[in-house]
Amino acid sequence: MSEQELQDRVLRAVRRARPAIDDAALSPTSADALKVLERVLHSEGPETSLGNGATRARRWHGPIIRHLLRPRAGAIAIAAAAAAGAAVLVLSGVSGAPSLVDRAYAAINAGSQVLHEVDIQYDRTLSRYRERVEGWLLPDTGQARLISIWGYPRSPFVDEWIITATGQAFSRACLNQCHPASFIDGRSPWAHAGHIDPQTDLNFLGTLPGTFARLYREAYHYHAIVEDGTATFDGRHVGRLQSMSPTIGNTVVFWRPGTTPPASARQHLSVRGSYTLVTWYVDPATAQPVGFTSAPCDGEAVRSCGRPVATTRIVTFERLDPTPQNLAKLTGPGAPAGAH
């Protein structure tokens, strides 16, 4: 037997050990392939213009929206540190009556109570795509636990985060045909995800899920929220507030609409000139959050922003007394050592 024949036999043996695959899954016209194509074409478009600019609008579609408003986890600590001072600000407003911006902040600043929030985000361009984020936050310490279930109904992704009072972050994720209940029961392993440094926004935790409370606290910290009259949201009469943010959620930066983005925002922009208008909706009487939307903008001006792509509705918003049971929700069952 020649060496070449021998080696062909080796390769044939390897070939025969190839795992079985359903050929239907390999067709570019299969349902799965078309989903992949849709997702890709709706993701961030080519960096250089090969066409007529139509790709610019597509940057806004698709699951990338999920990351759109995810702040860096450092914001939790920043916002927690800002909380006490902001509370004073609310009580001693310059005009005597606190603004809706301040009242909304006061509504989510639960102090030593556990803030429990469940949000559901809808994507205008993907009819069945959803993200459900459930969060528990203890504003006094910055402790938080977040569970995100996102994707399409038959194939959800699940990830969970715990942030401790000392800034340690832990995460676990299920990326394959997850069953949320069994995942949350503790079958997926935890990993230490790093330490959050509130002095810098250049850490790697930019994909933390964002609840209204966490995002609003962050925008508030940057003095980046302005009132914009009233509106109807989800059939309710609401107060409308606005902020600007970079498109890709890799920074924690917010700024006031109509002002120049801070240097840090420009520095971290993934796509030059690609901004987001975040519109917050709150109950005008109680100032409790109702939801928020994000819309793509072609420039710094609010008038350059289009229709909202992602709409988040708050389905649960409650303050829980700091009982041992409720405090335990900040870590959940099966939390790793060091997360308590």
Added chain:
Amino acid sequence: MDEAEGRFRVVFESTYGTLARYARHRGLSGVDADDLVAGTYEVAWRRLDKLPPGDEALPWLLAVERNLLRNYWRKQRRERAVMERLSPPQDVGSEIPTLSWQEVRRGLDQLSDEDRELILLVAWDGLAPAQAAIALGLTPGAARTRLHRARGRLAQLLDIEQDVKRPAASGHNHCETASTEV
């Protein structure tokens, strides 16, 4: 549909099968596999100006996919379990009756990551050595030499033939024809 999307769709249709197969042959299934493939095409879509034309698009995409997969396994900390997670082959065959597919995979597991990947790209994914070279960031000559040595090493591991000759260090092209026939 603009020019960019038209070009991208052509590439997608001609390469999707190979990228989907690659993901599944490396231990992913279902949503994970689709996620890897989508992630690969998202890079290609974003960097369409870098995507080579013609036959070089496929190995370029595989190089991206491979990098994404390595990051995924690194994150999951289960790289070494890849071979264990693979499903059995469709037809175990009997061309080499003394070798089970489990033995072959155990042999593959003992190769270096680079050598194993090179063999799999050729034997499982149907790439020519020159294409595998692009996917792995090697020169064509280096890929041929490495493939030759890897096959020899695997033959020893599988005990297919005890007296496997040491391959020539010069990297002559005498195995290219054989490998493309696989």
